[in-house]
Amino acid sequence: MDIPADKPKRKINYLNLFWLTSTPIAAAIGVTWYWVHNGFPWANLLVFTLMYLATGLSITAGYHRYYSHRSYECGKVLQLFYLIFGAAAAQNSVLNWACDHRDHHRYVDGEKDPYNIGKGFFYAHMGWILYSDPYANERKKNAPDLLKDPFVLWQDRWYPFLVVAVSFGLPTFLGLLLGHPLGGFLWGGLFRMVVVHHMTFLINSAAHVWGGKPYSMNNSARDNWILAPLTFGEGYHNFHHKFPADWRNGIRWHQFDLTKWWLWITQALGLTSKLKSVPEPLILKARLDVEMEKAKQKLASNSTIREKAQEALDRGRQRFLSAMERYQKAKTDYSRAKRYWSAAMRREIRNDIRQYSKELAAARQAWGQAMRLVNGFSYSGAKNMVFLTALADIFRSR
Ligand SMILES: [Zn+2]
Ligand SMILES: [Zn+2]
Structure with a gap:
């Protein structure tokens, strides 16, 4: 009889548990309370949109397509932008994020897949973040390029400071300039962070459950056109798992892929180069x-x-x-x-x-x-x- 190998024990990460449960509740209460007492100033929507685009694109174009997959090249200015606003998405430093993500591709649907959909929708969505990762050190072997990048190491070191200063300080300051500092904090900081969290989490959960498999039947990843606009184009996940080095996820012109369009524009501006595409x-x-x-x-x-x-x-x-x-x-x-x-x-x-x-x-x-x-x-x-x-x-x- 086969005796199953001992699986490493997982401890609950109480900080993450507190953060991921309290922030959506605080955002819902805060935004509703503000709306009731102060109405809906357009400044809040503006700060929300700017912060949403900057942090969302820093995750999809920066953390994901640049740092995890190296699907194009970009200069120092854009790298710093992605690192600063990527940190403001409060999804860990890029070093940890990319190590997890590279292992997700390498071990997809297996025990070492950090967000293995085989362990259930909730686990893949956010449950995995609530536990310490027994493979955390092993995953670092995945990223010799990132460990040599001084910008990446700088971001890893200053990550908590960047979260406070850019995720919350900056939108509060922008709100202050527009006359609504608390609105800036609630809409551009708290609520925006929760939205970007779940936009990313949906790729690990929903895009491994619902949708078609036009390019590969070998893993659980799906192409889901409804998820695409919600996730800046990352919903075309079956294509992405088949060809992870491609700079696009929605490869057809009519497929909504905001990240692809952003990269195309930054290439036209000379900030991005050598976009890799599969023949x-x-x-x-x-x-x-x-x-x-x-x-x-x-x-x-x-x-x-x-x-x-x-x-x-x-x-x-x-x-x-x-x-x-x-x-x-x-x-x-x-x-x-x-x-x-x-x-x-x-x-x-x-x-x-x-x-x-x-x-x-x-x-x-x-x-x-x-x-x-x-x-x-x-x-x-x-x-x-x-x-x-x-x-x-x-x-x-x-
Ligand atoms: Zn995936
Ligand atoms: Zn990927």
Whole structure:
């Protein structure tokens, strides 16, 4: 009989327990009391919004995409901004935050995942913070780059001071300038901190429970478009776990990812550079692998057509991937070399791009049609041949 290994004992962290339970209560009472006695001055909303954006983006663009994943490069000014306002989010120093987060990716859904969703929604959301972490020292091995960064070490040392000064002192001061110091403290300090806390916590809880898995079925992370606006774009979490080094989480132009837009703007201003993105054919391959796996599961019980159907789908998938590779390569070649080419050569490659784009659209349409056919198919002896012929026709005509 297997004897389970002893799990390290966890002690309750009373400071965190007090902080995470008292601040939402104090914020709710304080904001309501202020509203009843002083109305709703626009200055409070302004201070709240400024502090919300600065601290929220410092967590998503700074703590997460820059310090934890190094998905781009940025200069000292922006680094300091992220460190100062990241501390004001009161979610620990970036050194500890990034060590936890790197282990979350490395051990996702396992015992050493600090916010393992397998231990329940509440545990992944905030329960894990209420206990001391038995792996805290071990996790530091994760971050040799951060341990060498003097700014990061400075922030780690001064973290409690920064929380007091920037999370609460600054909004109170901004409120004072606008004639509402207590409003600034309550809205821009306390209430804003609680909102940003739970906005981050939702990624560890809800984005591992609700939503689709378009890029990987190997872990619990989900893409959730409702969470995306609440979390500055981090709701596209299934993509993020598959490709954590990509600077985007919502990769399509229509997917709400405020952090992506912020990085794009700071790049235009020269503050951010070398945004890392995964090549489009690799992203497509991940998506098609998932869809192929689901199709295989759907057809698994039908031994009469299983193999032939899979062969046809494999051909369609390969054609789709090749079309994407040709199209992306032509586009990359064109953008790299257009300065040195003659007008005639540029025209030629533009025609190629147009042609490849049409082939890509046809391959995409065929794949979509095939998936609809497979998903709508229900087993019946008489329908087998009709199904196979229809599937073959989809890919034959394109
Ligand atoms: Zn996650
Ligand atoms: Zn991450």
